[in-house]
Amino acid sequence: MFDNLSDKLDKAFHILKGHGKITEVNVADTLKEVRRALLDADVNFKIAKDFTTRVKEKAIGEDVLTTLQPGQLMVKIVKDELTELMGGDVAGVNLSGNPSVILMSGLQGSGKTTFSGKLANFLKTKKNKKPLLVACDIYRPAAINQLHVVGDQIGVEVYSEPENKNPVEIAQNAIKHAKANGYNVVIVDTAGRLAVDEEMMTEIANVHKAIEPQETLFVVDSMTGQDAVNTAKAFNDRLNFDGVVLTKLDGDTRGGAAISIKSVVNKPIKFIGTGEKMEAIDVFYPSRMADRILGMGDVVSLVERAQEQYDEEEARKLQKKIAKNEFGFDDFLTQIQQVKKMGNMKDLVGMIPGAGKALKDVEIEDDAFKHIEAIIYSMTPDERKKPALLDAKRKARVAKGSGTNIQQVNQLLKQFDQMSKMMKMMQGAGGKNLMRMMGGMKGMR
Incomplete structure (x- = not known):
């Protein structure tokens, strides 16, 4: 996870090794490499520039602390700024409804269906909830069947109406079914769509309006980097979603989406997918992710x-x-x-x-x-x-x-x-x- 970025940041901090004090010269050299590392990780240029400017303002004039070397002090400043850039505090999922309705949105191939299953499994096993999965992808071949397979795998019922081609009706009927059968969370899996596809964007906007979900999540493939951030902005302009889900973080991802998506859409990353198994889902903790990016590990997790x-x-x-x-x-x-x-x-x-x-x-x-x-x-x-x-x-x-x-x-x-x-x-x-x-x-x- 972020191996390439971690390695380049480590080399940037190495510039300060052996120095007794942080100065404008060695800070400039270090931050030049930090900015380059962020750009290579597909972080937006303006975000990378603003980030290094904030780090420089905090670093200049700092004396070496009793137990810290300049390189360690710079790592701490960068870690704090990275944490803030990715959202600061952990953001929970809103489960206040009866039932709580969670609407999944995102591009084709982003991993929505698989993640819907992971989220249902997470809520069932860790939050003691009784979730219902809803198949509202009426376009992709075998999409309904895929969700049923996922549901069987984790022991969660899947509501579907294979002959119905109206996702608004399917979602509404599913919520009625949930209320009648004691389900306290409804996870609505919608069709993947392109942000430029006006008809499809209107369709999910109509579903959103009809079911008034407590939580709307935008699922994005983290391996698409800056493109993921741009797509998130287009979706947010139409849906005003509540949070982001980053999938495929176990792949060879550069990290740009995780680092910059919060500052672009001003919505928190709530979950991350870290593998193919149904258990491979984590709540997103900005401070823990910053630790991992900087090679510090994540003992708490x-x-x-x-x-x-x-x-x-x-x-x-x-x-x-x-x-x-x-x-x-x-x-x-x-x-x-x-x-x-x-x-x-x-x-x-x-x-x-x-x-x-x-x-x-x-x-x-x-x-x-x-x-x-x-x-x-x-x-x-x-x-x-x-x-x-x-x-x-x-x-x-x-x-x-x-x-x-x-x-x-x-x-x-x-x-x-x-x-x-x-x-x-x-x-x-x-x-x-x-x-x-x-x-x-x-x-x-």
């Missing part, structure tokens, strides 16, 4: 994701097994499943301070654990419970069954043994589930 997968009863059982030296590969598989539910591996690594930079050229796949899982699944139940049973003959069988080799099996056994010892030590120190798990997995992929 990492801990929050871990806590969502944390099961106290399972943790207690695990502690007892560790105390009795009974921690086996079945328990390890459970831990792996918890980590996988937290999100894609590259995104998780990016949340660890310094890790994103250290591993920027390392390809981290979502199936990073596949070899480990294959080896474990090739073991018998007794072998998983008591790894000490694995002699040379058994290891050869496991390697053949998992499509790996003896060296890989031995490496896993060695690291598993080291992790088991460490977990026992950490239990005495009161270590938490995630810390035991993540520490032991270091280097195992």
Whole structure:
């Protein structure tokens, strides 16, 4: 996420390294590189220029603080300004209606339908809501079917009227259905449209007027950069939407949309999509995103994701097994499943301070654990419970069954043994589930 931008900003701050004080000369050199980095990230020229001007005003004349070097001080100023540029405070979603109606809008191919499912799943699992998805895309082939597939995947009902070609009627009927059946959130998925398509823009404006949603979200593909910002402005002029959703932030995005869209439309970014899975949705926190752009990681979000997968009863059982030296590969598989539910591996690594930079050229796949899982699944139940049973003959069988080799099996056994010892030590120190798990997995992929 924003690897290229992060790298260029890091090089810009390097100019101040070794200086004892921030001066007009070294600030000018640094900000020239910062502005260039922002422009390369597809940030609008005026926004980039205004941004560096504000940073310069705050930086000039600043003495080095007791615990900060000039480069660190500049990073702090840039971080604060980036946070402000992206919205400052986190913006929540309005769920005040009964039912609360959320209208999704955006261009064709922006990921509206998939994100509608992600949002429904988010509200169901994290906000304890009962959502209803509504298929109002009457143009795209298989659009209704796609939403039904998404709904089945997350266990959320989808309301559709395949023969009806009036999206206003479909939306209105869906809200009546929601009221009659106890749904407290209605998410209306509309057809993608071009901002220049007057007929389609009029249609969504009519839907908006008819259902009076508590929340209108504009979904935009973050990989389209500055074009996304320009499109957002055109949509906002017609719909006056309440917030922005940035999708595909897990791709090779330059970051221009995330950085500049708030200042152009004066509407907050409310959610981001970070992968293909239904769980790959995050509330947008400007300060946390600024940290990530500057290579500082995002420990708070990492801990929050871990806590969502944390099961106290399972943790207690695990502690007892560790105390009795009974921690086996079945328990390890459970831990792996918890980590996988937290999100894609590259995104998780990016949340660890310094890790994103250290591993920027390392390809981290979502199936990073596949070899480990294959080896474990090739073991018998007794072998998983008591790894000490694995002699040379058994290891050869496991390697053949998992499509790996003896060296890989031995490496896993060695690291598993080291992790088991460490977990026992950490239990005495009161270590938490995630810390035991993540520490032991270091280097195992």
